[in-house]
Amino acid sequence: MVSTDDQEIAQTAKEHGAEVPFLRSSNTSGDYAATVEVLLEVLTNYEKLGKYFTDACCIYPTAPFITAEKLENAMKLLDDPDTEAVVPVTAFSFPPLRGMYIREEKLFYHHPEYVNVRSQDIETMYHDCGQFYCFKPQILKCKKKLITEHTKAVIVPESEVQDIDTLQDWVIAEMKYQCMLSKQQKQ
DSSP, X not given: OOOOSOHHHHHHHHHTXXXXXXXXXXXXXXXXXXXXXXXXXXXXHHHHTTOOOSOEEXXXXXXXXXXHHHHHHHHHHHTSTTOOEEEEEEEOSSOGGGOEEEETTEEEESSGGGTTSOGGGSXXXXXXXXXXXXXXXXXXXXXXXXXXXXXXXXXXXXXXXXXXXXXXXXXXXXXXXXXXXXXXXXX
16 A cells, blocks of 8 residues: 555556545655654554554665565564564664764764774664565554664675665666666676
């Protein structure tokens, strides 16, 4: 199903086989609407239609490198009764603990305690890929968050992660896609 507040997007989604059983409210349609708010509204609207789900997956439309295989693997992990959600993550390309900020035109380490630690000796940190979230709706409704203390990660190579918010993002996504095609042709 596609969640949108836009009639044109809804119509296009339906023409391509998606369901749009209801439109988003103005509360969950703005630029600052949080994913959790949108999902809670979707679940509530489905419940009004008498539909309940034990598992669900939210897929972001701005994430071009999602595959059926990634979704299937994530949903299998969600079968574990101790797992409340599954989130794809990728490693930061450089340790964020060595990050800097600029204040009054001067450069400062955010974590000066890591200045003399070799980057390869700093524990790898990950960030959400912004691709999809597999989750148990009942847990989301209770905890009001997608990443809980019982969330599992699916590690995705950085070459398969690209959020598209700008024209530059699109260009980078095209380059990554060409690399992916090249790899597939060599196999």
